[in-house]
Amino acid sequence: MTKASQAKWFRLDNAALIFPAVMKQGWSNVFRLSCELDAPLDPEILRQAVNDLYDRFPTFYVRLKGGFFWHYLEQMRSSPVIQEDYAYPLTPMGIKAIRQGCFRVLYYQNRLAVEFFHSVTDGSGGLVYLKNLVARYLHLKESLTIPHTHGILSLDEKPSKKELEDCFPLCSGNYPYSRKEATSYRLSGTHEFPRFHHLISGTVSTEKLKKLAKDHGVSITAFLAAVMLQALIQKQAEEQPFHKHKPVKITIPVNLRRLFHKTTLRNFSLTLNLGVDPRFGDHSLKELCFQMQHQLLLEVVPQKMAARIATNVGAQKNPLLRSVPRIIKTAAMRYVYGRIGERKGTINLSNLGQVEVPDEMLPYIEKIEFVISPQYSYPNNCSVISFNGQTGIHFIRNVKESDLERRFFASLVSLNLPVFIQSNERN
Amino acid sequence: MYCVQCGVRLEEGVARCPLCNRQVILSETPISNKPQSYSDRFPQECRHARLTFLGFLTTLMAVAGFVSFIVCLKTQGHAAWSGYVMLGLALAWIIFVLPGFFKKSNPLVFIALDTLAVGGYLLYINASLGHHWFLSFAFPVTLLVGGLLLVAVCLYRNIKGGRLYITGGLLIALGNLLMLIEFFQHLTFQTSMFVWSLYAVSALSLMGLFFIIAAMIPPLKSYMERKYFM
Numbered sequence: 001m002t003k004a005s006q007a008k009w010f011r012l013d014n015a016a017l018i019f020p021a022v023m024k025q026g027w028s029n030v031f032r033l034s035c036e037l038d039a040p041l042d043p044e045i046l047r048q049a050v051n052d053l054y055d056r057f058p059t060f061y062v063r064l065k066g067g068f069f070w071h072y073l074e075q076m077r078s079s080p081v082i083q084e085d086y087a088y089p090l091t092p093m094g095i096k097a098i099r100q101g102c103f104r105v106l107y108y109q110n111r112l113a114v115e116f117f118h119s120v121t122d123g124s125g126g127l128v129y130l131k132n133l134v135a136r137y138l139h140l141k142e143s144l145t146i147p148h149t150h151g152i153l154s155l156d157e158k159p160s161k162k163e164l165e166d167c168f169p170l171c172s173g174n175y176p177y178s179r180k181e182a183t184s185y186r187l188s189g190t191h192e193f194p195r196f197h198h199l200i201s202g203t204v205s206t207e208k209l210k211k212l213a214k215d216h217g218v219s220i221t222a223f224l225a226a227v228m229l230q231a232l233i234q235k236q237a238e239e240q241p242f243h244k245h246k247p248v249k250i251t252i253p254v255n256l257r258r259l260f261h262k263t264t265l266r267n268f269s270l271t272l273n274l275g276v277d278p279r280f281g282d283h284s285l286k287e288l289c290f291q292m293q294h295q296l297l298l299e300v301v302p303q304k305m306a307a308r309i310a311t312n313v314g315a316q317k318n319p320l321l322r323s324v325p326r327i328i329k330t331a332a333m334r335y336v337y338g339r340i341g342e343r344k345g346t347i348n349l350s351n352l353g354q355v356e357v358p359d360e361m362l363p364y365i366e367k368i369e370f371v372i373s374p375q376y377s378y379p380n381n382c383s384v385i386s387f388n389g390q391t392g393i394h395f396i397r398n399v400k401e402s403d404l405e406r407r408f409f410a411s412l413v414s415l416n417l418p419v420f421i422q423s424n425e426r427n
Numbered sequence: 428m429y430c431v432q433c434g435v436r437l438e439e440g441v442a443r444c445p446l447c448n449r450q451v452i453l454s455e456t457p458i459s460n461k462p463q464s465y466s467d468r469f470p471q472e473c474r475h476a477r478l479t480f481l482g483f484l485t486t487l488m489a490v491a492g493f494v495s496f497i498v499c500l501k502t503q504g505h506a507a508w509s510g511y512v513m514l515g516l517a518l519a520w521i522i523f524v525l526p527g528f529f530k531k532s533n534p535l536v537f538i539a540l541d542t543l544a545v546g547g548y549l550l551y552i553n554a555s556l557g558h559h560w561f562l563s564f565a566f567p568v569t570l571l572v573g574g575l576l577l578v579a580v581c582l583y584r585n586i587k588g589g590r591l592y593i594t595g596g597l598l599i600a601l602g603n604l605l606m607l608i609e610f611f612q613h614l615t616f617q618t619s620m621f622v623w624s625l626y627a628v629s630a631l632s633l634m635g636l637f638f639i640i641a642a643m644i645p646p647l648k649s650y651m652e653r654k655y656f657m
Contacts, residue, residue: 108465420435421430
């Protein structure tokens with residue numbers, strides 16, 4: 001399907017600017033949303049469904065281009081080719097591939113997966129695309145009529161301006177927030193060759209998890225972050241002598257759409273580095289839960305978030321920085337990201353929350369998964385998503401050691417929460 | 428099916444727990460029955476792109492060397508200055524391009540090879556100019572610099588921790604090496620003894636001592652780590 005005459009271009013939103021600058025051969029910041037259906041996928045119908053969404057999601061069907069001052073996104077001339085899934089999730093989306101298309105659609109047996117380069121959208125935006133792709137696929141295959149609720153968009157309507165806008169400058173505060181914070185404990189391990197990603201998924205009952213979090217007086221995100229902190233603190237204590245200990249912090253992305261009442265499909269989230277300093281003393285799980293809950297409550301308020309946005313937007317708007325050629329900016333951004341940006345957090349914990357779909361789609365969907373790639377300079381990452389009464393906690397890593405996952409899930413089991421483990425390991 | 432160590436429920440048919448790698452005992456389902464959750468498709472290795480680039484560089488350098496040889500032959504009638512160009516290119520290839528072909532190799536091998544290559548190049552220059560500075564100056568200096576590099580890489584690679592001590596020690600060793608270089612310079616070219624190397628050795632020894640003292644005082648060490656990412 002050729003759309004040469006309609007090719008448009010888009011500026012990268014504020015959060016997206018960093019990702020092209022730091023991508024390298026074998027690593028780029030990508031995330032994956034996948035959906036398991038009740039029957040094997042038909043590639044032809046899937047191809048048709050992907051084509052049908054082209055006009056409704058113009059900011060997704062794009063490829064990365066390099067301008068003199070900034071990277072930008074240019075609309076693809078045709079839909080991406082759908083491919084069979086790889087032997088492991090989030091296989092490197094190389095620079096060449098991103099210049100041809102910023103997302104890819106993969107299928108394997110019953111599973112349909114979409115992997116997005118982060119400059120296009122964030123997890124919430126990607127989820128809207130996945131739901132619409134599945135809805136279109138089911139419509140074509142099963143002739144289902146799916147109502148336009150729970151994030152399912154009408155393909156007859158044109159994309160609204162609000163869906164395409166970069167919300168960061170619109171929500172920027174007047175006074176910037178200081179970026180200064182302590183560096184954190186770093187995870188490490190024996191790297192896998194050639195770049196194999198281990199994925200361990202733990203499935204728990206959402207109801208039981210919610211009850212457990214409630215028993216500790218906190219939200220699910222705060223509870224999981226506290227369990228993760230506990231595992232990381234134990235790991236650091238075993239690995240390093242006390243005088244080398246550092247604060248343990250978890251990077252938690254915050255969806256700003258609810259906070260600022262926006263409906264954009266582009267990036268609109270910010271990350272917070274929350275944690276504790278184990279040098280101050282031991283923390284029980286209950287104390288860690290309170291720490292995380294209170295830190296989240298303190299930080300996730302519109303005023304502070306607007307100030308954080310102001311810091312990022314301020315750098316982007318600075319006339320001096322704007323006039324610097326992209327090649328120099330890229331080198332500077334890469335240095336700052338690797339040496340400073342990523343040193344503030346130990347691991348990501350990205351919780352996409354509860355996924356709702358129209359009742360008509362429910363019988364056909366067995367599972368929805370959300371996986372984020374390992375980071376630029378640290379090997380483990382964790383993502384969480386809940387669907388149909390089950391919560392999936394997905395750990396990805398590009399090192400051999402599974403110590404962190406073992407500690408985390410063993411903690412949940414010790415709290416009487418049954419965990420079902422699946423992985424992409426082969427016998 | 429549960430892991431007796433972690434307490435988690437596992438997929439039917441797995442041989443080992445993916446968390447603790449403990450073998451699953453009394454599995455009722457045959458191991459081969461584990462459903463394969465991912466395909467067998469592996470992405471194309473990026474090595475091809477790297478090898479293509481290195482091959483291109485090698486060809487480019489070979490062509491440059493050959494062209495200089497032909498031009499020299501046409502103008503001078505024999506390989507006069509083109510010998511320096513060709514051997515210089517070969518030296519650059521050994522130092523910068525060759526390691527790229529071996530991604531997971533030991534850098535110590537390449538340092539030793541580079542030292543030999545630099546020594547060989549200097550010997551050629553010495554012989555073709557008819558001078559006599561190779562044995563008394565270039566050879567020992569090349570060996571000493573190569574040796575210090577070998578020791579530095581060996582220490583950084585094999586000793587975990589104590590980086591500040593190693594850096595301090597190496598800086599002091601470098602200062603002394605510069606004194607030796609000036610000594611060989613004096614022997615070969617009859618220059619004055621210890622003119623410039625004294626400044627270098629004092630500065631490097633002070634820096635080295637500072638690193639060693641910083642390693643011995645934890646608050647200073649942690650301040651330096653925080654402030655300078657050392």
